[in-house]
Ligand code: OGA
């Protein structure tokens with residue numbers, strides 16, 4: 001395939017495939033010290049091929065989590081949210097707080113507004129496509145997990161394979177029209193928690209614009225860049241836009257394209273590439289009862305399509 005990155009042999013790390021088309025568990029890395037460059041090159045080859053890499057009990061602390069993430073590129077951080085008035089529970093601005101714990105250490109109550117914010121994570125999405133600069137890699141670490149068997153898996157959808165397996169006529173239509181999708185955080189929050197966000201109109205905020213079908217540069221494969229954040233597809237009447245988006249989104253969410261990863265132990269780390277997979281949080285009986293303290297480092301996309309069709313700016317959606 002033109003443009004495909006040659007796959008270096010993986011000699012220094014062990015790979016266990018988790019699904020017929022994507023996802024792998026990687027072992028053999030000593031995370032107690034900075035990861036060597038030759039090992040890191042193999043991790044890059046693995047994430048390029050698999051889209052999702054699970055590292056069991058990597059055991060990173062906050063500092064080493066940020067340090068490891070920095071090897072992948074420039075990191076996003078929460079400073080704009082703090083400037084907008086939101087307090088941060090974690091010691092590093094480069095760690096996004098995606099757990100269920102309040103500033104006082106208590107577990108989100110059922111009527112907690114931040115819980116409603118997080119509900120959007122339970123819809124299949126990619127990180128930060130609603131910002132002018134989208135995310136490339138995400139590194140999510142289980143700092144403290146709820147008891148085993150109480151839920152909270154993270155699920156992934158293989159959007160490269162989903163694109164490849166679309167009916168040929170639909171693929172041709174998408175490629176010839178080269179659609180741009182308009183993404184909005186407010187839209188996905190509203191879909192997930194309609195009551196809380198009933199007075200929000202996504203049209204009152206800028207959309208971030210990304211091609212619907214685009215090349216995943218590291219692998220040379222095409223990717224269907226869909227997500228719950230997609231509000232509409234530009235240039236199409238409302239009904240047609242909804243219909244096409246739903247068709248593509250539902251196609252990608254089919255069980256055959258989905259991998260469900262169970263978090264086994266504190267210290268587990270999952271790396272994924274938002275430009276070739278979607279992901280979502282799943283609930284469970286832990287909700288409202290047990291802590292699920294999850295911390296995410298987010299790497300800005302370094303590819304040539306990172307900014308999509310957006311003005312280069314630091315503006316973020318979701319303030320405060
Ligand atoms: C995220 C996210 C899912 C989860 O960190 O971006 O969507 O299972 N997390 O916590």
Ligand code: MN
Pocket residue numbers: 121125126127279
């Ligand atoms: Mn996410």
